[in-house]
Amino acid sequence: MKDLFEEQVENLSEAHFLVLYWAAQGEGRQAKYNITNCFDDLKHCGITRTKQTAVAAVEALSALRFVTLRGEGNRRNLYISRHGARALEALVLRQKFTPRSSAYLEGL
Numbered sequence: 001m002k003d004l005f006e007e008q009v010e011n012l013s014e015a016h017f018l019v020l021y022w023a024a025q026g027e028g029r030q031a032k033y034n035i036t037n038c039f040d041d042l043k044h045c046g047i048t049r050t051k052q053t054a055v056a057a058v059e060a061l062s063a064l065r066f067v068t069l070r071g072e073g074n075r076r077n078l079y080i081s082r083h084g085a086r087a088l089e090a091l092v093l094r095q096k097f098t099p100r101s102s103a104y105l106e107g108l
Contacts, residue, residue, distance in 0.1 A: 005083075005086075005087075006090075008064055008087070009087045009090045009091060012087065012091065013057070014047060014097045015042055015047050015048065015053070015054075015057040016057055016060065016061055016066075017088070017091050017096070017097040018041070018042065018045065018047070018097070018099075018100060019038055019042075019054075019057055019058060019061055019067070019078070020061065020066060020067070020080060020084050020087060020088040020091075021088060021099050021100075022037075022038065022041060022078075022102045022104075022105060023067055023078040023079065023080040023084070024080045024084075024085065024088060025102060025105050026078070026102075026105060027079060027080060029105060029108065031105060031108055032072065032075065032077045033077060033078050033102075033104070033105070034075040034076055034077045034078065035051075035054060035055060035058055035069075035075075035076050035078070036051075036075070037102070037104040037105075038054050038057075038058060038078065039051045039054035039055075040103065040104060041102045041103055041104055042054050042057075044103045045100050058078065061084065064083070064087075065081055065083050065084075066080070066081055066083055066084030066087050067079060067080055067081060067084050068080075068081055
């Protein structure tokens, strides 16, 4: 199972990394971070121009059980799982991607 986890983490893209990073930051700040915020932040960073790409990144992380999506009101909020936290830690230690600030979270 460790090999599978390592392979999953190794194949994550910068978009996946940032979603994990921002979801963790949101939880740390006790802020609701949702797919719309995620799309706006990815667009702001120049990673995507379509909401489809943001949704695909979030759904992939959800399928890997790295994030949990919860419908709260009319929003689907993101919460990092313990597996997602381990994946984020591994990516940070490898210095594969550079963290970027979330325009949404910075505006809070």
